[in-house]
Structures are given as C-alpha cells and as structure tokens.
Amino acid sequence: MISNIIFPILAVLFIVLLVFSIKTMKNTLYLDGTIMIVIIGLIYDTIVVSIGTLLGESELLHTLNFGRFIIHAFFTPLLIPAGITLLNFYRVDRGKSKLIPSYLTWGITIAFIFFGVFTHLLGITLEPRYFDGILYYTQSHTAAKSFPYASVAVVVICIGLGGAIFHESRKHSWYLLAGGIIIFIMSALPASIFGLVFGSLGELVLLFSMVWTFRSIKNEEQEPRSNEKIIPLAI
Numbered sequence: 001m002i003s004n005i006i007f008p009i010l011a012v013l014f015i016v017l018l019v020f021s022i023k024t025m026k027n028t029l030y031l032d033g034t035i036m037i038v039i040i041g042l043i044y045d046t047i048v049v050s051i052g053t054l055l056g057e058s059e060l061l062h063t064l065n066f067g068r069f070i071i072h073a074f075f076t077p078l079l080i081p082a083g084i085t086l087l088n089f090y091r092v093d094r095g096k097s098k099l100i101p102s103y104l105t106w107g108i109t110i111a112f113i114f115f116g117v118f119t120h121l122l123g124i125t126l127e128p129r130y131f132d133g134i135l136y137y138t139q140s141h142t143a144a145k146s147f148p149y150a151s152v153a154v155v156v157i158c159i160g161l162g163g164a165i166f167h168e169s170r171k172h173s174w175y176l177l178a179g180g181i182i183i184f185i186m187s188a189l190p191a192s193i194f195g196l197v198f199g200s201l202g203e204l205v206l207l208f209s210m211v212w213t214f215r216s217i218k219n220e221e222q223e224p225r226s227n228e229k230i231i232p233l234a235i
Contacts, residue, residue, distance in 0.1 A: 008046075010201070011050055014042050014204065017208060018043065021211050034079070035078075037075060044071060048065060050134075053130075065126060065136055068136075069126075073113065074117075077110075080108060080109045080157055081109055083157065083176065116149075120151075126138065127140040131196075136196065138191070152187070155180060158183075158206065159177065162178070162209075163177050173213075179206040183205060186199060186205075
C-alpha cells in the first residue's frame with residue numbers, strides 16, 4: 001500500500017505549489033489566476049482521496065467525491081486560457097500581439113466546460129472502490145462509461161501550446177511541452193490497474209511546468225531587452 005502515503009504528500013505539494021504561484025504572481029500581471037484556481041481544485045481532490053479511508057463508505061464521502069468530478073469538469077478547461085497567455089507572451093505569430101483573441105479563448109474554454117459536463121458529469125453514478133490503501137468513489141462499472149474527451153483534448157491543446165512556445169527557441173521554453181507530454185502519458189495509464197496516483201502526479205507536473213514558465217517570463221521581463229517591444233499579456 002503506497003497510494004495512502006503518496007496522496008497526502010501530493011496534497012502538501014499542491015499547497016506548496018499554490019503558495020509558490022501566489023509568490024510568483026506578486027508584483028506581476030503575467031501569472032494567470034486561472035492556474036491557481038486549478039491548483040486549489042486539485043488540493044481539494046488529493047485531500048478527499050487522502051481522507052477516504054478515515055471517513056469510510058458513507059454519504060459524506062460520496063458527496064465529497066462527486067465534488068471531485070465537478071472540479072475536473074469545470075476547472076480543467078481553465079488550463080486553456082492559462083496556456084494561451086503563455087503563448088501570447090512568446091508571440092508565435094510575431095505580426096500580432098495575440099495569437100488567439102480573448103473572445104475565442106474563452107469561447108473555447110466554455111465550450112469544453114459544457115462538453116465535459118454533458119458527457120462526463122450529468123447522470124453519473126458513483127460506487128466505492130478500495131485500491132492500494134485508499135478509498136474513493138469512482139464511476140460505476142455497471143454504468144456506460146464515457147471517454148473523458150474534454151480532459152484529453154485540453155491536455156492535447158496544452159501540448160500544442162507548449163510545442164508552439166518551444167518553436168520560439170527562447171529561454172526556458174520547453175517546460176510546458178514536457179509537462180504536457182508527461183501528463184498525457186501518465187493519464188493514459190488505466191486507473192483500474194494503476195490507481196489514481198499517476199494521473200495526479202501528471203497534473204502536478206503539468207501545473208508546475210506552467211507556473212515555472214510564468215516565473216521564467218517574470219525573470220526575463222526584468223532583463224534588459226533591446227529592439228523588442230514588450231506587449232501586455234492580458235487576454
């Protein structure tokens with residue numbers, strides 16, 4: 001039993017990442033608050049999984065776990081505007097200040113939220129599962145399980161955004177690409193065999209890669225630049 005040890009550690013690491021995010025955001029407009037919202041959601045997620053065995057099979061644990069599904073449906077797509085903020089900074093399309101306009105960014109995000117809610121949340125039936133020392137509620141094996149298209153699409157978009165940033169060949173530009181590839185691989189491991197640990201680890205890596213890239217942006221912004229006009233990141 002190792003998951004019952006790893007998940008409390010993951011919860012602490014997400015809290016540390018949140019504090020680091022807030023510190024990075026201080027005195028700069030470049031840290032997109034949507035990342036912190038996602039981190040808060042994953043703090044909740046890992047804490048609920050961590051305390052599952054303490055609460056036991058109950059209506060309370062069922063409700064708390066349903067909250068996990070709600071968070072993933074509503075919060076995961078918020079990584080799209082966060083990633084696009086990074087991409088706009090690196091100005092892949094050098095002829096424009098923004099590669100993707102704000103209305104399109106949030107239109108895509110809202111569409112993914114609705115798609116995730118209707119395909120993976122409405123009508124969901126949860127059942128308890130005990131695996132590797134942790135107790136949590138997951139989608140019933142007797143119910144027709146829907147493939148998490150929205151979540152996978154968001155990860156693919158993050159990989160694409162990371163690849164576009166990497167194409168710029170600038171300092172610290174590979175973090176998001178690497179984080180997207182890692183979470184894609186880890187999320188592909190079936191929870192029925194490997195449990196929830198690898199998926200949560202992948203989420204931690206992806207969010208860290210985003211926050212670290214924002215930190216690099218902040219540091220680069222403080223360096224003197226010649227012949228380059230600084231363009232605001234607001235989306």
